Amino acid sequence: MLAKRITPILNVSNIQDSFAWFEKLGWQKAWEWGNPAGFGGVCSGDCEIFLCQGGQGGIGRGEHKMTFGPDGDETGDKGVWMSIWVDDVDAIHRRCIEEGIEITWPPTDMEWNVREMHVRHPDGHVFRISQGLEE
Numbered sequence: 001m002l003a004k005r006i007t008p009i010l011n012v013s014n015i016q017d018s019f020a021w022f023e024k025l026g027w028q029k030a031w032e033w034g035n036p037a038g039f040g041g042v043c044s045g046d047c048e049i050f051l052c053q054g055g056q057g058g059i060g061r062g063e064h065k066m067t068f069g070p071d072g073d074e075t076g077d078k079g080v081w082m083s084i085w086v087d088d089v090d091a092i093h094r095r096c097i098e099e100g101i102e103i104t105w106p107p108t109d110m111e112w113n114v115r116e117m118h119v120r121h122p123d124g125h126v127f128r129i130s131q132g133l134e135e
Contacts (some may be wrong), residue, residue: 007041009050010080011057012123015040018051021121024099026092047084061124067104068118079125089115089131109133 012018015037019029022042030048032040038053062076074081086092089107096103096119104126105118116130 007048007050008080008082009052009056010121010123010125011055011059012051012053012121013059015051015053017122018042021101022049024101025119025127026095044084049082059123061120061122065104067120067126068108069105072105077120077124077126079121079123081126081128083116083128083130085130085132087131089117089129092129093117 010018015032019032019040019042023029027042027044027049030041030043039050041048041050043049057080058078060078062073062078064071064073064076066072067074067077093103093107095101096117102120102122103117104120105116107115107117109115113133114130115133116128119127119129121127
């Protein structure tokens, strides 16, 4: 198999609220389908994520505030985990603070040569926002 593109589908409890959450993160609503809408997509550059209200995948927030570290739980959230690669994790971190997005791991230089932070969608999806570090 030669994959040409991959588009994750996230189960969300409210698609309109999810469109708004992604807009705070800097993504744009690309389209919606249904009346009322129950399926749609958000985009950032060439990247797209589908949103499905009430179906297609797991949903659910964990009880822990942090996703990594001694007080964290990387198995508690029942949504999808995804890595999003960016040029400047710290700029995204500042935006998330300004927009009130839940940060579950602050920008940290990790031992695998990546600077990353985590944010949590209200339905328990976790986004690892990462940039490679020079060796």
